[in-house]
Structure formats: C-alpha cells, structure tokens
Amino acid sequence: MTGTAENLVLILFAVTMLWVAASSRLELYARMLGWQGVLLFVVALGNIAPEEKFTLAFVAVETLLLKGLVIPMYLIRVIRRNEIRRETEPYLPNLYSLAVAVGLTAVGFVLAFLVRLGHHPVHPCLFGAAVAVILNALFILLTRKKFITHIIAFVFLENGIFLLSLAVAGEMPFVVNLGVMLDVFMWVLLAGVFVRTMKDAIPGQHIDKLRGLRG
Amino acid sequence: MISVLLLTPLVLAALMPGLRRRVMWQCRLVFAYAVGLAAAAVWFAVTGPEPGPASLLAVDDLSIWFLLIMAVVLVATTLYSCDFFRRPEEQETAERAWKYHVFLLLFVASMLGVLLSAHLGLLWVFVETSTLSSAMLVCYHPGRNSYEAAWKYIFICSIGISFAFIGIIFLSLSAAGLEHSSLSWDWLDSHAAQLNPFWLKTAMPLLLIGLGTKMGLAPMHNWLPDAHSEAPAPISATLSAALLNASCLGILRVHMILLRAGLGEYSRTILIVMGFLSLLVPAIFILRARNYKRMLAYSSVENMGIIAIGIGFGGAALFGALLHLAGHSLVKASFFLTSGNLYSIYHSKRIRDVHGIWRCDAMSAWLWLGGAVGICAFPPFVTFISEFNIMARMLQERAIVALLLFGLLLTVILGAMFKHVLGMVFGRPGFECGTDIDISDNASLLGPAAYLPQLVLLLAAVGLGLCLPDPVYHLMTKAVTFIGEQGL
Numbered sequence: 219m220t221g222t223a224e225n226l227v228l229i230l231f232a233v234t235m236l237w238v239a240a241s242s243r244l245e246l247y248a249r250m251l252g253w254q255g256v257l258l259f260v261v262a263l264g265n266i267a268p269e270e271k272f273t274l275a276f277v278a279v280e281t282l283l284l285k286g287l288v289i290p291m292y293l294i295r296v297i298r299r300n301e302i303r304r305e306t307e308p309y310l311p312n313l314y315s316l317a318v319a320v321g322l323t324a325v326g327f328v329l330a331f332l333v334r335l336g337h338h339p340v341h342p343c344l345f346g347a348a349v350a351v352i353l354n355a356l357f358i359l360l361t362r363k364k365f366i367t368h369i370i371a372f373v374f375l376e377n378g379i380f381l382l383s384l385a386v387a388g389e390m391p392f393v394v395n396l397g398v399m400l401d402v403f404m405w406v407l408l409a410g411v412f413v414r415t416m417k418d419a420i421p422g423q424h425i426d427k428l429r430g431l432r433g
Numbered sequence: 434m435i436s437v438l439l440l441t442p443l444v445l446a447a448l449m450p451g452l453r454r455r456v457m458w459q460c461r462l463v464f465a466y467a468v469g470l471a472a473a474a475v476w477f478a479v480t481g482p483e484p485g486p487a488s489l490l491a492v493d494d495l496s497i498w499f500l501l502i503m504a505v506v507l508v509a510t511t512l513y514s515c516d517f518f519r520r521p522e523e524q525e526t527a528e529r530a531w532k533y534h535v536f537l538l539l540f541v542a543s544m545l546g547v548l549l550s551a552h553l554g555l556l557w558v559f560v561e562t563s564t565l566s567s568a569m570l571v572c573y574h575p576g577r578n579s580y581e582a583a584w585k586y587i588f589i590c591s592i593g594i595s596f597a598f599i600g601i602i603f604l605s606l607s608a609a610g611l612e613h614s615s616l617s618w619d620w621l622d623s624h625a626a627q628l629n630p631f632w633l634k635t636a637m638p639l640l641l642i643g644l645g646t647k648m649g650l651a652p653m654h655n656w657l658p659d660a661h662s663e664a665p666a667p668i669s670a671t672l673s674a675a676l677l678n679a680s681c682l683g684i685l686r687v688h689m690i691l692l693r694a695g696l697g698e699y700s701r702t703i704l705i706v707m708g709f710l711s712l713l714v715p716a717i718f719i720l721r722a723r724n725y726k727r728m729l730a731y732s733s734v735e736n737m738g739i740i741a742i743g744i745g746f747g748g749a750a751l752f753g754a755l756l757h758l759a760g761h762s763l764v765k766a767s768f769f770l771t772s773g774n775l776y777s778i779y780h781s782k783r784i785r786d787v788h789g790i791w792r793c794d795a796m797s798a799w800l801w802l803g804g805a806v807g808i809c810a811f812p813p814f815v816t817f818i819s820e821f822n823i824m825a826r827m828l829q830e831r832a833i834v835a836l837l838l839f840g841l842l843l844t845v846i847l848g849a850m851f852k853h854v855l856g857m858v859f860g861r862p863g864f865e866c867g868t869d870i871d872i873s874d875n876a877s878l879l880g881p882a883a884y885l886p887q888l889v890l891l892l893a894a895v896g897l898g899l900c901l902p903d904p905v906y907h908l909m910t911k912a913v914t915f916i917g918e919q920g921l
Contacts, residue, residue: 391489393489393555397559412587430581431727
C-alpha cells in the first residue's frame with residue numbers, strides 16, 4: 219500500500235470518532251467499531267511483511283473477525299436485548315461533543331507532528347490517528363452515561379491502542395499478542411453480561427446511578 | 434516446576450463443576466493447592482531462581498519474596514473458607530460455590546502469572562486476566578451494591594491497565610533501533626542504559642498509572658473501597674493481601690529499568706508523590722468511614738502509599754517497603770477475615786450496628802484489636818520495623834518535611850482507625866438490626882477455622898517483628914540487591 223493510501227485510511231480511522239461524537243444512536247457506535255476493525259486490518263496489511271503469513275492470519279482474525287464482526291454484533295445484540303437505542307441526556311450536547319472531538323483529533327495530529335520533529339522512529343500519521351482515537355474514546359467515556367456506551371468507548375480505546383501497537387508489532391511474542399486479544403474479547407463478553415444483569419437492578423442503566431457505595 | 438504451578442489451578446478449576454454438590458470438597462481441594470503452593474514457594478526460597486518455559490516465565494530473587502507472601506495468605510484464606518461456606522448465610526449460595534472456586538483458581542493462576550512473568554507484555558496480560566477473574570468474585574453475593582462494585586472495579590482497572598499498555602508501547606519505542614530488542618526483564622535490564630530517555634520518561638507515568646490503579650494508589654484508588662467492601666471476606670483478604678502486591682511487583686520492575694537507565698530520580702519523585710497522595714486520601718476517608726470493610730480498604734490504600742514511598746526513597750527504605758509488603762499482607766488478611774466473622778455475627782457492615790464484640794465473641798474481639806494494632810504499626814508487629822526503616826531513611830536523606838508529613842498522616846489515620854475499632858469492640862451488643870435475634874447467639878455458629886488463620890497470621894507478623902530469621906533476611910537482601918539499590 220502506498221504511503222498516501224495508508225495515510226487516507228488512517229485519517230478515515232480517526233474520522234470515525236467524529237461520527238460517534240456527533241451521534242446518539244448506540245447501534246451506529248457499534249457499527250463504527252466494525253468499520254474500525256476493517257480499517258485496522260487494512261493498516262496492518264501495510265505494516266506486516268507478506269512473507270509473515272502466520273502473523274497476517276492472526277491479525278486478520280483479530281481485526282476482521284473479532285473487532286470487525288464478532289464484537290460489534292455481540293454489542294448490537296446487547297443493545298437490542300436491553301431495549302436501549304439512544305444515548306439520551308449526555309453530559310454534553312452532540313454539537314459541542316463534535317467540536318471537542320475535532321479539537322482532540324487535531325491535538326493527536328499536532329502531537330504526531332511534534333514527535334516527528336524530534337526524529338523519533340514513529341510513523342506520524344499512524345501515531346496521530348492512534349492518539350486522536352484514544353483521546354476521543356476517553357472523551358466519550360467521560361461525557362456519556364449509558365453502561366453500554368462505556369463498553370463501546372472502551373473498545374474504541376482498545377482500537378486506538380491496537381493501532382499504536384502496530385508501530386512496534388515485532389516486539390511482542392505471539393503468546394502475548396494472543397493473550398491481549400483474548401483479554402479484550404473476554405472483557406467485552408463479561409461487560410455485556412454485567413449490563414444485562416444490571417438491567418433490572420439499576421433503572422435507566424446510567425452510570426450516574428452508581429452512587430450506592432459511599433462512606 | 435513453574436509450568437506445574439501455573440497449570441495446577443487451571444486443572445483444579447476444570448474439576449470443580451464435577452464437585453458442584455460437595456462444597457467442603459471444593460474448599461479442601463483449593464486449600465490443598467494453597468499448601469502445595471506454599472511448599473513450592475519455600476522450595477524456591479531454598480534453591481533459588483529458576484528459568485521457566487520459552488523465556489517468558491521465570492522465578493527470580495525478587496519474585497520469590499512475593500510468591501512466599503502470596504502463598505502464606507492463600508493458605509490462610511482458603512482454610513478460613515472451610516468455615517465460611519458452612520455458615521447459615523452462605524447456604525443460599527451453596528449451589529454457586531463451585532463457580533466461586535473456579536474463579537478463585539483462575540484468579541490465583543493469573544496472580545501467579547503476574548509474579549512469574551519474565552516479559553512485560555505477558556505481565557500485562559496476566560494483570561488484565563486477574564481483573565476479569567476477580568470481578569466475578571467481587572459480585573459473588575448478587576445485589577445492586579455488589580454489581581456496582583464489580584462494574585467500577587472492572588472499568589477503572591481496565592482503563593488504568595490500558596494506559597499501562599500505552600506505556601509498554603512507548604517503552605518498546607525507546608528500544609527502537611537496538612538489535613534483538615525485547616520486552617523481557619533480562620533484555621531491558623541489560624540494555625536499560627541504551628534506551629531512549631524521551632520515550633522511557635513518557636512510558637513511566639503511564640505504566641505507573643496503570644499498575645498503580647491496580648495497586649490501589651491514589652488518585653486511581655476509587656475501585657478499591659467498593660470492591661473490597663462488597664467481596665466475600667476471604668476474597669477481600671486475597672485482593673488486599675495478594676493482588677495489590679502483585680501489581681506492586683510490576684511497579685518495582687518498571688522502577689528497576691529506570692534505575693538502570695539513570696532515571697532513578699524521575700521514577701522516585703513520581704512514586705513519592707503518589708505515595709503521599711495515598712496517605713492523604715485515607716486520612717480523610719477513614720475518619721468518615723461508616724462501613725468497617727471500607728475502613729479496611731482505605732487502610733490498604735494507605736499501606737500501598739507507605740510501600741510506594743519506601744520504594745521511592747530507596748536503600749533501607751526499600752528494604753522497609755519489602756518488609757511492609759509482608760507485614761501488611763499478614764495483618765490485613767487477618768483483619769479482613771475477622772471482618773467476615775463480624776458480618777456473620779452482626780449481619781451488617783455498618784460500624785454503628787456493631788458494638789460489644791468483646792461480649793459476643795471474645796476471640797473475634799482479640800483478633801479485631803490485634804489487626805488494628807498491627808496495621809497501625811505498633812511494636813512488636815513487623816509493620817513497626819518496616820515503617821521505622823522508611824522513616825530512618827527519610828532522616829538519613831534529610832527529608833524532614835516528608836518525615837513530618839508522613840508521621841502526621843499516619844497519626845491521623847491511627848486515631849481514626851482506633852476511634853472506630855474501640856467503639857466496635859466495647860459497648861453492649863444488642864439485637865440484630867431490625868430483628869429480635871440476640872447477636873450473641875450468632876457467634877456460637879463460628880468454628881475453629883474462623884479464628885485459627887487470623888491467629889497464625891498475626892503471630893507470624895509479631896514473630897517477624899521480634900526477630901527476623903536469617904533466611905528471611907537473606908531473601909530480602911537478595912531482592913533489594915536484585916532491584917539494584919545501594920545503601921542498606
């Protein structure tokens with residue numbers, strides 16, 4: 219893949235977060251996760267040598283299958299079962315959220331530019347897109363109330379970290395990569411189970427209802 | 434040997450569904466494993482470090498100390514469980530006891546993985562696995578509060594651990610351009626001086642935030658009082674006395690890399706600041722505590738702060754920190770297990786509902802008082818010696834302001850702790866909250882295993898305080914030397 223095409227994919231990856239920031243539809247959030255999984259696979263293709271077939275197959279399973287298909291489908295199922303369609307009453311209206319998300323994306327790319335000035339061994343666009351997604355995921359976590367949105371935001375965070383880790387993919391032994399993948403997958407499954415369990419115990423499924431434990 | 438240690442709990446976990454109707458057999462099996470683990474830890478202490486499979490796992494001079502502490506705590510908590518599952522309030526959940534033991538065994542395996550990891554990436558995987566497995570234990574008793582605690586635990590810790598992973602990526606970047614670079618402790622240890630200081634300095638706070646969240650250091654401690662107060666007593670004890678230590682080992686290993694890279698001062702400053710914050714938070718919250726298990730949890734935050742300060746000051750204070758790890762684990766495990774007795778007697782976690790333990794159950798009262806005296810570092814407990822070492826190092830470094838602040842915050846915490854503990858021990862016991870059941874009758878339901886583990890743990894803490902045996906002293910000096918600190 220040429221540098222320009224890769225940069226375009228990376229920018230598209232960062233832009234998915236703007237869409238999320240501007241919307242309140244939970245299924246759209248989950249679908250964006252799926253698209254991010256596909257885009258991650260495309261970026262990974264450009265960073266892995268063609269002769270490393272085993273690594274390529276592993277990354278395909280991790281990105282296309284898990285991040286692109288299984289996790290979004292599972293989350294959509296949880297959303298439908300819990301009968302929650304929208305992120306109502308966010309701490310910040312969607313228009314302001316979009317403005318902040320644009321700012322955070324800019325911060326990510328400015329940081330990448332600064333790092334590049336220091337002649338560090340980092341792909342600037344990859345670094346910028348990863349930091350932008352991580353910052354935006356944290357922003358979604360802080361400004362949304364539904365449990366399910368928090369789970370989705372956590373997976374966005376993990377996607378940003380995955381992109382960042384592509385810069386150093388060669389450092390991790392296979393066992394570690396496998397462990398990281400399984401941990402993230404188990405985390406999503408477990409969190410989904412918690413959301414279903416807490417459906418009756420905590421009305422509205424809002425994070426600000428979690429104030430029972432004090433003193 | 435290392436593979437056997439890690440695989441045994443997984444095999445036992447697979448056996449548990451077959452024992453679903455035999456709760457006592459489940460308890461005995463897990464207890465037998467804990468005894469075996471303790472024997473293996475002693476074996477490692479005698480024979481020394483051992484490499485593991487594929488250079489990803491290993492026992493070294495540092496992990497032996499942590500392994501010993503964890504094994505002792507597990508023996509005590511699993512023995513206590515033998516009585517815990519006999520109690521009337523646990524009969525409702527007896528059918529789910531096998532799930533408790535499955536997740537406990539997975540939790541133990543993941544904590545062992547953290548201790549035995551020879552690779553930073555693998556350590557991260559095991560830390561995250563320990564969160565997932567223990568979250569199910571936190572909400573073992575279903576209810577709104579336990580779900581809330583488990584949710585906060587899993588979320589706050591996972592986000593913290595994600596930051597640690599970003600730190601690991603930055604640490605990898607610091608090694609970019611070096612031949613055969615790896616994140617194994619051995620490689621990082623031998624090449625630390627060649628790592629890029631910019632990425633190393635960027636990685637350190639992220640790794641500290643991540644592992645510090647799991648260790649319960651302020652300001653990322655919020656999950657800890659909730660999770661520890663809602664978990665069943667043996668799990669609270671294991672979380673506080675073993676899991677926090679495992680995360681501390683991760684922090685120590687990262688600190689070691691910075692020491693070797695000549696960035697020790699940077700790392701020390703962050704640890705000392707976080708340590709003092711971790712003393713300040715409990716000083717405020719223990720005074721206002723309404724729930725005795727939350728009081729103990731805040732005390733864990735305090736003690737992790739003391740340990741972070743000890744690591745930060747280095748030298749004799751590092752020795753003190755390692756000793757404090759053991760002291761805190763022994764005393765806090767005992768304290769949490771005794772809190773399980775109090776819950777079985779009073780059926781309440783509120784401090785205001787618990788009076789006159791002395792009249793209801795003298796043995797629990799002694800153990801409760803012993804726990805308070807030990808955790809507040811009174812002589813002859815080993816915690817006194819460890820805190821004395823840390824303060825002596827501060828004096829040696831002429832950090833008078835730090836010494837005064839340390840003393841002041843510990844005194845406030847001591848005062849607050851004893852205000853609650855003495856109020857609970859003395860006074861007249863009444864009836865169970867909202868019922869006409871005489872509380873004194875509930876105490877007769879507790880068996881010997883509800884007291885013996887705490888008694889042994891407290892005696893061990895006193896024994897270490899009165900006379901540190903030579904083998905233990907050598908084990909600790911080896912660990913301090915391994916970290917690379919001077920000035921013992």
